[in-house]
Amino acid sequence: MSPSRPRTFRTARWALAIAALTFGACGGDADDSAASLRVATTEMRFTPARLEMKASQDVRVIVDNRGDVDHTFSIDELDIHVKLNSGEREELTVNAAPASYEYVCRILDHAGLGMVGTLVVS
Ligand SMILES: [Cu+2]
Numbered sequence: 144m145s146p147s148r149p150r151t152f153r154t155a156r157w158a159l160a161i162a163a164l165t166f167g168a169c170g171g172d173a174d175d176s177a178a179s180l181r182v183a184t185t186e187m188r189f190t191p192a193r194l195e196m197k198a199s200q201d202v203r204v205i206v207d208n209r210g211d212v213d214h215t216f217s218i219d220e221l222d223i224h225v226k227l228n229s230g231e232r233e234e235l236t237v238n239a240a241p242a243s244y245e246y247v248c249r250i251l252d253h254a255g256l257g258m259v260g261t262l263v264v265s
Contacts, residue, residue, distance in 0.1 A: 179203035184214035184227065184248065187256040195263045198241040207232050215249045218262065224249065239264045 180202060183190045196202045206216045208227035216233070217224045221244060225233045241264050248258035 179205060181205045181207065182216065182246075182260070183207045183209045184216065184258070185210040186212065187248075187253050187258050189216075189246065189248075189258060189260040192260040193263065194246075194260065195265070196237070196239075198239060198264045201236050201238050203234060204237050205232065205234050213250055214253065214258065216246055217249045218244050218246045220244050226250075237262075241265050 178196065178200070180194050180196060182194060182204065184206065194204075204216075206225060206227060208214050208229055208231050211229050213226060213228055215224060215226045216235075218237075220242075221237065221239055223235065223237065223246075225235060227233055239262075244262040244264065246260045246262055247254040
């Protein structure tokens, strides 16, 4: 019984050390990298249907197509048009002036069926 105790203790300390390293690395990345937003596409909506970001800085936007068919994430005013197959994920960088922009899906009449959202940049 007693020989196993120190080993367990050492393992626990090692796990803590790894956790500390991991958290440290994540914190550093978060400070350095651009802010990020996530939006998912399904039939027939964007989730969320409203995104907010700061103006004039690079913002990473991760678009996940969680639907069963193709969708797009399109913002005409910003010349953004990303097409995603079912299950696909795309990452883009958006840098925009203050305004409200509409994002829509350009597949068939998906926009008319509800695939519209608003990106508020301020
Ligand atoms: Cu669509």
